Amino acid sequence: MSGKHYPEGVLIGRARVPGQQHPALVTVRDGVLFDITAKGMATVRDVAESGRAAEHVRTAPGRELGDADAVVANSVAGKTDSSQPSLLSPIDLQAIKASGVTFVVSLLERVIEEQARGDKAKADSLRGEILGLIGTDLSELVPGSDTAMKVKAALIERGVWSQYLEVGIGPDAEIFTKGQPMSSVGYGAEVGLHPVSSWNNPEPEVALLVTSKGEIIGATLGNDVNLRDVEGRSALLLGKAKDNNASASLGPFVRLFDGGFTLDTVKTAEIALRVEGEDGFVLDGHSNMAQISRTPESLVAATIGSHHQYPDGLVLYLGTMFAPVKDRDGAGKGFTHKLGDTVSISSEALGTLVNRVNLSTQCPPWTYGASHLLRDLAKADLL
Incomplete structure (x- = not known):
């Protein structure tokens, strides 16, 4: 792995760059972050739908934005220097879907x-x-x-x-909408808990990047933040338990499939979780994607096909085997988040995704949507 937080390979992401309104498409080359935004290839959606995503990212002309590790470090909430680039969620116009109960x-x-x-x-x-x-x-x-x-x-x-x-x-997989396009947060951002919840946990997962044709072309790490008490009261509250401000985290980059990284790599990936609390509490866990009960291909097929189309493609969380039960505040009390927890999700193949836990009402509100992105790209003559 190059550095601590991103792997070698063909990486695509998004960054906030000083002096421009629109997010930049970025990749890492020899430890340097490059802006590869171009007319007609100005969104992750455009690159994914091109039919040659990995080749484009590998060969596209780019502008140096600085040391990639420095940009990653500058992306941590509360420590960001707005005069320097910082990472965003690595997807944009894709639908954000998730599969549940797969382990x-x-x-x-x-x-x-x-x-x-x-x-x-x-x-x-x-x-x-x-x-x-x-x-x-x-x-x-x-x-x-x-x-x-x-x-x-x-x-x-x-x-x-x-x-x-x-x-x-049973015969049918659980597929649900985790969030709306443009609503996910990225590396270093705060992740949000609805304030009504008192029993909740991180859900460390692999998420697949899928085109409008149903082709799986890459993967990233994700935290499908979950409110156990809300969903436990009734499955009809799934939307309230799953889709809140800053409740979907992805990153740090999407790694695109190429000769050295394929769906088979994803199927055997080791995923590590670490939760560090301001109270000194530490939770560690590990899982292996080989233990998934439904194949990634079958989960994608249950999501997109003749029964449901996604013109801008989608990202699909594959589910988690983690359901932390380690006692935190005394015997028999189990695990729940506390505000200020730092959650790290890591994989040798995909890097490390780090977020800090806050209330969804206290995380930065989601204000930049698809309409804002398209207007800004049009102003920059990139559409």
Whole structure:
């Protein structure tokens, strides 16, 4: 990995550059950040839809913006010098979609959330009880298979069937809208918790960059911030639990597929999570994408196809196996965020995404949308 926060490879991202209104398209070459914004290739969407994204980013003329590590360091909220470039989310006009309950551990925890009705004090006892009732290793189940349907029937008979088990082992994947185009935040930004929540956690994930034709052309890291108590009260509150100001983080860059980095690399990627609190609390975790229960291709196919089109493409969070249960404030109290937590999500193939936790009402409001981007690009004669 070059530096601490980004890997080698064909990288594309976006940056705020002093003296210009529109975000710049950027890449890293030999440790230097380059602005490769060009007429007709002024958005990540344009590059992705070109059919030659990696080749374009690798060969496009560019203007040096400075040392890439320095720009990364300047992107941290509260430490940003506005006279210097800083990173933004590495996507722009793409829809922001997410898949849920794609790992066995998160499947179990979603069932617990539902059964506990958002009460984290009940979670430990429920965890043991539900594992006993299942009586099988869910990691061996193929979603939608005959064996999975038999487990479903047995759970219904025992009175513990859950909507989360339905999407975890049933034929249909859970796909939802995580946020609107242009609403995601990037490396160093604050991530937001809705102030009604008292039980929440990070969800470290790989997110795929997908074209309007359904082609997967790259990947990045993401934090699908989750409110466990809100979603646990009712799955109908998924929108409130998932889509809030600054609740979708991506970055630091999208790494585009080329000869040395492919979807197979993503499928075996190791993902690490570290939460560091101002109270001295530290949480570490690791997962492997090889443990996902549905293939990335099948999740993309469930999202885009003849049943649903995305003219500007999409980014798809692939789900997480992390559901932190480490006690934070005493035995049996489990994990929840505290304001000021620093969340680091890392992978050798994709770099490190770092964000600081705040209330969504206290994070910078989302004010720059698709209309603003297009107006600014038009003023700069880049469309």
